[in-house]
Amino acid sequence: MKILVINPGAGSTKLALFEDEQILVEKKITHSPNELARFDRVVDQLTMRQDIVEKEMEKMGVAVADLSAVVARGGPFAPLESGTYIVDETLVNDVLKGHVQADHASNLGVLIAYELTKSTIIPAYFVDPVSVDEFADLSRISGLPELPRKSLSHALNIKMVVRKAAEYLRKDFRKLTFIVAHLGSGISIAIHKKGRLIDVNNANDGGPLAPQRTGTLPVTGLIELC
Structure with a gap:
């Protein structure tokens, strides 16, 4: 069973071709800030990134018809439980129309x-999107009732690291508690308790300073700046 995995990030597009659980080919295509600056919205990059994926598939010597499935990273859609979901026309239209978080x-x-x-007839799926929401009730509370905290994170990596760590410990991840740090162009610091991502900073709103995020800013200074 061959599966193509697509993971687009802020500064790169990552691809991997699997045969069952074995990686056959893995590629990372880096995009410079100048390359991306010509697009007004991220979704406007679709044709450019799709062309890259198709060219890399040619280099791999694989066609869509050779695949059992295509699996993609999921974005900040509507809040969802962790899991694997099918990509359908409704979701695609929501993304294209900007009905995302x-x-x-x-x-x-x-x-x-x-x-x-x-x-x-090849199915397309997405797994553990950015909008995985398994927050505990207390995790939604901020210092202002009108501004509840949102669960937006690097959930895909967080969930995988938890599973890998539990596998290393030879224990069931659903019985363990972890603190997980994803360090990328944005940073997510998460609490993963008994199989659920119960709290995490939204890297777009706050948390640590990162290569493409300001981190938490002084509120008074930000108001004055605006």
Whole structure:
């Protein structure tokens, strides 16, 4: 069973071709700030990124018809439980119309997967999107009732690291508690308790300073700046 995995990020597009659980080919294509600056919205990058994916597939010597499935990173869609979901036309239209919680490169994954498979019988899926929401009730509380905290994070990596760590410990991840730090162009610091991501900073709103995020800012100074 061959599966193509697509992981678009803020500064790169990552691809991997699997045969069952074995990686056959893995690629990372880096995008410079100048390359991306010509696009007004992230979704406007679709054609450019899809062309890259198709060219890399040619280099791999694989066609869509050779695949059992295409799996994409999921973006900041509506709040969802952790899991694997099918990419359908409704989701694609929501992303294209901007009916998402943020304009982020991870939204492109489902669009590319859909375009690759829409004229075939090959299914397209997304897994553990940015909008995984398993918050405990207390985690939603901020210092202002009108501004509840949102669960937006690097959930895909967080969930995988938890599973890998539990596997290393030879224990069931659903019985363990972890603090997980995802360090990328944005940073997510999460509490993962008994199989659920119960609290995490939204890297777009606050948390640590990161290469493409300001981190938490002084509120008074930000108001004065605006």
